[in-house]
Amino acid sequence: MQEILGHYGLEGTHAGACVGGDRWLDTPDASSIASSNPSTGKPLAHVQMVHKEQYETVIQAAHSAFLSWRMIPAPKRGELIRELGNALREEKEHLGKLVSLEMGKIYQEGLGEVQEMIDICDFAVGLSRQLYGLTMHSERPKHRMYEQWHPLGVVGIISAFNFPVAVWAWNAAIAAVCGNTMIWKPSPKTPLTAIAIQKICDRVCEKHGLKGIFNLVIGADQEVGETLIHDHRVPLISATGSVRMGRHVGQVVAGRLGRSILELGGNNAIIVEKTARLDLATRAILFGAVGTAGQRCTSTRRIFADESVVDALLESLVKAYATVRIGDPLSSDTLMGPLIDEQAVTQMMDAIEAAKAQGGEVLCGGTRVEGEGHFVTPCIIRMPAQTEIVRDETFAPILYVMSYSSLEQAITWQNEVPQGLSSAMFTSDMYAAEGFLSHQGSDCGIANINIGTSGAEIGGAFGGEKETGGGREAGSDAWKAYMRRQTNTINWSLELPLAQGIHFD
Numbered sequence: 001m002q003e004i005l006g007h008y009g010l011e012g013t014h015a016g017a018c019v020g021g022d023r024w025l026d027t028p029d030a031s032s033i034a035s036s037n038p039s040t041g042k043p044l045a046h047v048q049m050v051h052k053e054q055y056e057t058v059i060q061a062a063h064s065a066f067l068s069w070r071m072i073p074a075p076k077r078g079e080l081i082r083e084l085g086n087a088l089r090e091e092k093e094h095l096g097k098l099v100s101l102e103m104g105k106i107y108q109e110g111l112g113e114v115q116e117m118i119d120i121c122d123f124a125v126g127l128s129r130q131l132y133g134l135t136m137h138s139e140r141p142k143h144r145m146y147e148q149w150h151p152l153g154v155v156g157i158i159s160a161f162n163f164p165v166a167v168w169a170w171n172a173a174i175a176a177v178c179g180n181t182m183i184w185k186p187s188p189k190t191p192l193t194a195i196a197i198q199k200i201c202d203r204v205c206e207k208h209g210l211k212g213i214f215n216l217v218i219g220a221d222q223e224v225g226e227t228l229i230h231d232h233r234v235p236l237i238s239a240t241g242s243v244r245m246g247r248h249v250g251q252v253v254a255g256r257l258g259r260s261i262l263e264l265g266g267n268n269a270i271i272v273e274k275t276a277r278l279d280l281a282t283r284a285i286l287f288g289a290v291g292t293a294g295q296r297c298t299s300t301r302r303i304f305a306d307e308s309v310v311d312a313l314l315e316s317l318v319k320a321y322a323t324v325r326i327g328d329p330l331s332s333d334t335l336m337g338p339l340i341d342e343q344a345v346t347q348m349m350d351a352i353e354a355a356k357a358q359g360g361e362v363l364c365g366g367t368r369v370e371g372e373g374h375f376v377t378p379c380i381i382r383m384p385a386q387t388e389i390v391r392d393e394t395f396a397p398i399l400y401v402m403s404y405s406s407l408e409q410a411i412t413w414q415n416e417v418p419q420g421l422s423s424a425m426f427t428s429d430m431y432a433a434e435g436f437l438s439h440q441g442s443d444c445g446i447a448n449i450n451i452g453t454s455g456a457e458i459g460g461a462f463g464g465e466k467e468t469g470g471g472r473e474a475g476s477d478a479w480k481a482y483m484r485r486q487t488n489t490i491n492w493s494l495e496l497p498l499a500q501g502i503h504f505d
Contacts, residue, residue, distance in 0.1 A: 021211030065212025078128025085121030151179030262469025
């Protein structure tokens with residue numbers, strides 16, 4: 001543990017604000033937060049909480065840096081991100097361990113999260129030469145119309161504990177090549193990984209004599225979070241977290257006519273159709289429901305299985321759950337680490353009791369593991385119907401299984417929850433698959449066939465509908481959210497014709 005912390009100089013108490021360029025700001029008389037190891041419940045290190053004064057210093061530096069960063073050609077901005085990606089490659093092993101240590105996901109998933117950062121850097125480098133606009137034909141002679149894209153300014157990034165570094169990178173890499181600077185407010189539950197990333201960014205920027213592009217503020221929601229989302233100097237807020245948080249952020253930012261990208265709750269379902277390969281479905285459900293201890297926004301939480309296969313599927317799942325090794329996330333033998341904190345454990349146990357009261361039968365798991373840390377056993381509950389508790393998202397390894405008699409009913413049940421992030425169907429029937437992906441099928445932002453709900457690639461735009469927020473990050477044309485569109489018309493004639501044939505002589 002000390003080796004991991006020492007690699008990034010994270011022992012003791014660390015400053016919680018950085019003006020990108022290795023200028024860390026001390027906060028006089030500041031309170032501090034403890035980053036705790038969820039495997040033991042014991043503190044790893046402490047971080048000073050930022051006040052408004054330090055925030056003001058950071059935002060001014062970020063805005064000043066933007067004025068010069070935006071004038072650097074986009075392919076040159078991409079070169080910086082290429083070097084950041086290479087630095088992350090060099091740090092992959094250490095960062096993966098730090099993610100596992102502070103957040104609790106197993107080491108393989110920690111490595112996977114760092115690989116996501118590397119992948120999005122690679123994607124952003126290519127994107128830096130593809131920030132395309134359209135050329136349109138004008139109705140007026142000797143006129144040319146086209147559109148171009150300009151950077152917005154300072155982008156605010158609010159990230160959640162469950163992906164303490166990857167989601168920041170989704171935003172930061174693309175925002176940077178688009179010409180923006182940024183301020184990152186990480187989750188107070190995982191501040192050490194944010195500090196480590198900031199130090200890597202500082203090292204890369206220092207080689208180029210750049211400051212203020214990547215900036216960090218770690219502070220209380222009321223002190224720093226509210227200041228950030230109300231700040232007119234921050235035209236875009238990208239926030240990942242709960243629906244409650246996202247609703248507040250969205251309302252505040254919209255109230256000042258700013259933009260927001262919201263990645264919020266998920267209550268993701270898999271439909272197991274009667275022609276499904278149950279071996280594939282079992283493996284996908286196991287990773288989707290148990291991976292990251294059920295603390296992914298794309299975690300599998302609901303299963304709708306055809307009544308002809310539900311018993312066989314449950315038998316297979318219960319056997320698979322019995323093989324899940326729970327323990328130290330840094331051990332190569334572990335498949336599931338702890339929940340993030342004691343509150344998460346309590347919420348899981350409360351949800352299980354509510355499910356039992358609503359007719360659910362616990363088939364396996366659902367207990368707390370004795371000893372230190374926040375360990376639980378993953379739980380399968382067979383439900384008679386989609387009751388109130390099933391419509392809620394509990395951020396824990398609880399899997400609700402229900403049977404259906406008609407595929408139309410299964411799709412209706414899948415869609416009748418407030419969230420709309422990820423969905424999947426396992427089937428060998430082409431008609432069922434195409435129907436699931438059609439207008440009358442899944443209403444989620446992600447819909448898969450014969451793969452699970454979790455584990456999206458960065459090439460596609462990531463995000464959901466309804467209370468999931470409607471935002472999109474990472475691939476496809478998600479870059480457009482970080483830029484402003486400008487339509488241009490050039491008249492290269494000696495006349496001044498008006499559009500729509502209007503004469504104003």
